[in-house]
Amino acid sequence: MGLFGRDDERRRLDRLLGNARNGHGGSLLITGEPGIGKTALLEAATTGAAGVTMFRLDGFESEMELPFAAIQRLTIPLSDHFPALSERQREAIRVASGIAEGPPPDRFLVGLGVLGLFAAAAATTPVVCAVDDAHLLDQESLDVMAFVARRIAVEPVALLFAARDEKDITTRLAGVPELLVEGLNQESATALLRRSPATPIDPATAAAIARATGGNPLALIDLAEELSARDRTGLGFGADPIPVGRRLEAHYARRLGQTDAQVRRWVLLAAADTTDNVDLITSAAGELGLDDDIFDRAEAAGLVELDDTIRFRHPLVRSAVYNAASAADRRTAHRALAKAAGDLGMVELEAWHAAKAAVGTDAQVADRLEHTADLAARRGGFASRASILTRAAELTPPGPVKDSRLVGAAEAALAVGAVQVAGELLGRIDEATADPVERGRVIVVRHALGLFSGDPEVLLPSAAELVRAADAFHGHDLERERRTLLKAYEACSITDRLMTGITQRELGRRIEAGAVGGGPDAEILAGIAALILRPYAEAVPRVRAAFDAIMALPDHEMMQMGSAIAALGAFLWDDAARRAGLTRAAAAAREVGALQALDTALWVTSLAELMGGAVRLAEEAMAQVREVRLAMGYDAENVINAALMAWTGSPRHVVLAIADGADAVGFGGVGATAAAAVGLREVAEGAYRDAYDRLKPLIQDPFLQVTPLEYAEFVEAAVRSGHTAEARPIVDRLVAMAEVNGSSWCRGVAVRSKALVSDDTEAEGCYLAAIEALGRTCAETDLARAHLLYGEWLRRMRRRREAGEQLQLAARQFEQSGAHVFVPRTRAELEAAGLKAAAVPADPGPPGLTPQELTISRLAARGRTNAEIAANLFISVNTVDYHLRKVFQKLGVSSRRQLSEKLAPA
Numbered sequence: 001m002g003l004f005g006r007d008d009e010r011r012r013l014d015r016l017l018g019n020a021r022n023g024h025g026g027s028l029l030i031t032g033e034p035g036i037g038k039t040a041l042l043e044a045a046t047t048g049a050a051g052v053t054m055f056r057l058d059g060f061e062s063e064m065e066l067p068f069a070a071i072q073r074l075t076i077p078l079s080d081h082f083p084a085l086s087e088r089q090r091e092a093i094r095v096a097s098g099i100a101e102g103p104p105p106d107r108f109l110v111g112l113g114v115l116g117l118f119a120a121a122a123a124t125t126p127v128v129c130a131v132d133d134a135h136l137l138d139q140e141s142l143d144v145m146a147f148v149a150r151r152i153a154v155e156p157v158a159l160l161f162a163a164r165d166e167k168d169i170t171t172r173l174a175g176v177p178e179l180l181v182e183g184l185n186q187e188s189a190t191a192l193l194r195r196s197p198a199t200p201i202d203p204a205t206a207a208a209i210a211r212a213t214g215g216n217p218l219a220l221i222d223l224a225e226e227l228s229a230r231d232r233t234g235l236g237f238g239a240d241p242i243p244v245g246r247r248l249e250a251h252y253a254r255r256l257g258q259t260d261a262q263v264r265r266w267v268l269l270a271a272a273d274t275t276d277n278v279d280l281i282t283s284a285a286g287e288l289g290l291d292d293d294i295f296d297r298a299e300a301a302g303l304v305e306l307d308d309t310i311r312f313r314h315p316l317v318r319s320a321v322y323n324a325a326s327a328a329d330r331r332t333a334h335r336a337l338a339k340a341a342g343d344l345g346m347v348e349l350e351a352w353h354a355a356k357a358a359v360g361t362d363a364q365v366a367d368r369l370e371h372t373a374d375l376a377a378r379r380g381g382f383a384s385r386a387s388i389l390t391r392a393a394e395l396t397p398p399g400p401v402k403d404s405r406l407v408g409a410a411e412a413a414l415a416v417g418a419v420q421v422a423g424e425l426l427g428r429i430d431e432a433t434a435d436p437v438e439r440g441r442v443i444v445v446r447h448a449l450g451l452f453s454g455d456p457e458v459l460l461p462s463a464a465e466l467v468r469a470a471d472a473f474h475g476h477d478l479e480r481e482r483r484t485l486l487k488a489y490e491a492c493s494i495t496d497r498l499m500t501g502i503t504q505r506e507l508g509r510r511i512e513a514g515a516v517g518g519g520p521d522a523e524i525l526a527g528i529a530a531l532i533l534r535p536y537a538e539a540v541p542r543v544r545a546a547f548d549a550i551m552a553l554p555d556h557e558m559m560q561m562g563s564a565i566a567a568l569g570a571f572l573w574d575d576a577a578r579r580a581g582l583t584r585a586a587a588a589a590r591e592v593g594a595l596q597a598l599d600t601a602l603w604v605t606s607l608a609e610l611m612g613g614a615v616r617l618a619e620e621a622m623a624q625v626r627e628v629r630l631a632m633g634y635d636a637e638n639v640i641n642a643a644l645m646a647w648t649g650s651p652r653h654v655v656l657a658i659a660d661g662a663d664a665v666g667f668g669g670v671g672a673t674a675a676a677a678v679g680l681r682e683v684a685e686g687a688y689r690d691a692y693d694r695l696k697p698l699i700q701d702p703f704l705q706v707t708p709l710e711y712a713e714f715v716e717a718a719v720r721s722g723h724t725a726e727a728r729p730i731v732d733r734l735v736a737m738a739e740v741n742g743s744s745w746c747r748g749v750a751v752r753s754k755a756l757v758s759d760d761t762e763a764e765g766c767y768l769a770a771i772e773a774l775g776r777t778c779a780e781t782d783l784a785r786a787h788l789l790y791g792e793w794l795r796r797m798r799r800r801r802e803a804g805e806q807l808q809l810a811a812r813q814f815e816q817s818g819a820h821v822f823v824p825r826t827r828a829e830l831e832a833a834g835l836k837a838a839a840v841p842a843d844p845g846p847p848g849l850t851p852q853e854l855t856i857s858r859l860a861a862r863g864r865t866n867a868e869i870a871a872n873l874f875i876s877v878n879t880v881d882y883h884l885r886k887v888f889q890k891l892g893v894s895s896r897r898q899l900s901e902k903l904a905p906a
Contacts, residue, residue, distance in 0.1 A: 013028065019158070024154060025152040025155045027159040028158075028161070029134070029173050029178045031181065055077060059135065060136055063138055067385075068096040068097055068110065068381060070142075071145075075097065078114075085117065089109065089116060093110055095379055106595065108874065111151075119876045122155050122157050135169045138383075140384065143383075146172060151875050153879040155878045182215070183217075185215065189217075250320070255302070256301075256303065256320070257324075259303075262290050263298050266298050267321050269333050269337065276311065277309070284340040303317055304317075347375070352388070366395035369392035370388075385412040386413040386421065386422075389412065390425065400435045407438050407441040426449075436473070439472045440471075440480065451491075461501035463495065489511060493704070496703055497672065504704070505532070508533040511525050512525070520550075520552065527547065527549075527568060528564070528567075540741050544572060547581075550565055559589040562597075566578060571704075573743035575778045579609075585597075585601045605621040606619075610647060612780065612782055613781020614781065614817055615818030617818075618818075619648070619818060624873065640658060642670060642677070643673045646680070648820070649821065658674060659671040659675050673706075678694060684822045688716070698714075712734070730753070731750070744774065744777050747773045752774075752782075755767045764790075768790075781817050787807070787810035788829070791809075791829060811830070852883060855873065856884060857884065857887045861896065
């Protein structure tokens with residue numbers, strides 16, 4: 001019968017371990033009710049596993065509020081492999097573990113370091129790491145382990161989790177395959193039950209107990225051993241089910257009740273402790289005057305095991321002990337532990353226990369707890385900070401200090417994506433009585449929650465509300481005021497023309513008023529205000545100064561400025577500087593593992609590259625967004641860029657439906673960008689009347705720096721649909737802008753558009769000037785469109801050979817940039833000229849490569865090292881090496897130089 005009917009589950013575990021030995025690692029989450037046998041299954045699979053290095057990590061309820069507590073324990077036996085990590089990864093783990101000072105590390109950077117440690121450890125022998133009671137890990141450690149589990153690919157590493165079947169564990173371990181362990185079948189449960197007690201159980205009673213416990217092995221064993229024959233008679237024959245968790249807790253509580261008072265007090269100390277530290281519990285026991293031999297008596301009672309640390313027989317023992325104690329006894333235990341922790345110099349632990357011992361409000365304990373929360377934040381433990389600050393707020397008398405702690409807890413919860421927690425914390429604050437700064441902070445957090453959940457009631461007036469928050473900060477906190485005004489501009493960009501509660505000019509004037517006091521923040525705000533308020537010629541110098549101020553920021557500040565970089569760069573038509581800025585912002589976010597900032601930077605990059613038609617680069621950015629989302633545990637299949645979909649051939653009605661949906665929830669920028677992209681596609685397809693009708697409303701209701709980038713599409717659509725008179729003033733605006741900003745991109749687009757409204761004597765010079773100017777830019781598709789329009793003009797002039805040259809160039813460049821929507825029109829022009837398009841592969845990459853292989857090979861072809869590629873994609877170096885070997889084999893190359901040649905456009 002094997003492990004009592006668990007043979008199928010055991011085989012699944014064995015396959016995972018076998019794969020790890022063969023160099024194809026993986027992960028598995030084993031879930032089930034308390035006592036269902038998860039741990040037994042885990043240990044049966046891993047005990048004595050031949051030829052592997054075993055690591056074990058247990059979760060403890062007492063550690064759940066200590067950030068990175070489990071990671072600190074895990075990395076101790078892995079410390080010999082620290083030299084294999086980058087300096088930044090080593091430092092991230094050291095700071096997170098509390099053994100070094102430094103900037104708070106992002107939990108995903110810590111995860112990349114742990115992945116590197118496992119990979120280094122597995123270089124000689126396969127590695128198996130068993131994580132028992134994963135639901136009791138502190139949130140930061142669980143996030144790290146989940147990250148590692150999702151990124152294991154070709155490393156000989158198996159990561160096994162065992163956890164209670166709780167509703168949030170599968171969410172927190174999203175992406176990890178799950179094995180749900182249910183109760184034993186009737187035959188196995190009855191056999192286990194009948195072999196356990198000293199007193200035989202008749203088959204009918206055994207079957208009834210098996211049914212009543214749902215086949216829970218621990219319940220079967222413990223209840224059978226504990227209950228008398230009389231108790232067992234009739235058990236499970238009633239109508240009510242037995243709640244196994246409560247029954248087991250009650251069972252252990254009764255066992256505890258059979259011990260003497262001193263043992264009960266000592267075991268309560270152990271259950272209330274957060275470290276299983278023998279010295280700490282010994283000191284606390286001394287505070288309570290317990291006997292010196294109390295350790296031995298507690299172990300003899302069969303509730304704990306004593307070694308270098310204290311270990312309960314089962315997590316339910318700890319739970320039963322703690323929950324069975326009175327509130328007064330628990331407070332007594334925590335007071336003793338707080339005194340002991342203070343004597344041992346454990347500052348954070350002392351504050352935590354003191355808070356548990358407090359009754360009502362206690363300002364002094366709350367102050368110490370806030371200090372502990374600050375220490376957690378310095379280690380990157382924002383989930384722990386949220387929990388600790390919440391408790392500090394509960395101990396704080398009503399007033400501004402309490403409000404400040406509640407808002408701080410909400411901000412920390414939001415930082416780790418706990419939006420429901422953040423919203424509940426905000427609900428505890430009375431804005432009418434809060435001081436201005438806390439009222440402003442509440443507004444800022446509420447805006448972030450609305451952005452996260454897509455709530456139109458919050459999103460549409462968010463710019464106006466953020467201005468209200470900035471007003472609340474005014475005169476109290478200049479730095480918060482400036483940051484909030486920048487957020488208000490970003491909110492305006494998100495809602496676009498749907499913004500309510502404030503006009504663009506009102507927003508611009510308020511931003512301008514906040515640009516005081518000097519420094520880069522003031523410079524940036526002054527540039528944004530000029531972008532909104534000033535005539536173009538007057539605004540350009542200020543916007544340039546703002547852009548330069550962003551580029552001069554240190555990396556940790558610049559990585560948060562992706563939206564501003566894209567907006568100011570677009571206003572200046574500085575495609576090269578915008579690309580460089582966004583690349584640097586993304587690199588800075590990768591370097592510190594700030595995946596949320598990286599996600600934003602890559603999204604903005606994708607949209608920015610589309611503005612110049614670099615569709616291939618936009619697709620690559622979105623592919624990286626999906627990798628980042630997977631690394632964070634989100635469903636990457638839901639990553640949709642509607643504008644990119646329009647460029648890459650998705651049905652128009654689908655793109656427009658997505659645009660309408662975005663508008664409905666307040667994301668007006670997404671809707672408008674998608675509509676403009678559909679208009680451009682209609683230009684590409686020669687549907688000029690449709691394009692004119694679609695683009696005209698956007699041009700008539702201009703939006704900041706975005707609309708000028710759509711002028712060229714409108715001009716082409718208007719001219720080709722018989723509305724040349726409407727196109728002329730738009731061309732004049734483009735030409736005037738190019739004279740002011742000095743941008744080759746703007747000049748090229750302007751003179752290309754001018755050619756469309758010029759007579760034949762002037763048009764050719766404009767086309768040649770456009771090709772010359774755009775040839776100095778990153779705007780690949782705009783250059784190809786210049787060749788296309790010039791080729792079309794040449795064909796009409798009956799200069800077929802020259803037309804063919806231009807059209808062949810256009811076709812090749814459209815293919816290379818990924819702007820395939822223009823290819824059919826280009827080929828149709830070639831055929832009209834009596835020519836045939838040169839064969840250019842339409843596929844964005846060599847056939848046979850998976851999307852991840854293509855991404856990795858392109859990065860390698862650009863000269864990136866395996867370590868750099870691994871950091872870019874948040875995977876291990878081993879995974880990069882594995883995929884590159886497959887790419888080399890598929891493409892028949894043996895070096896990166898050959899790979900570069902193979903991937904180079906024809």
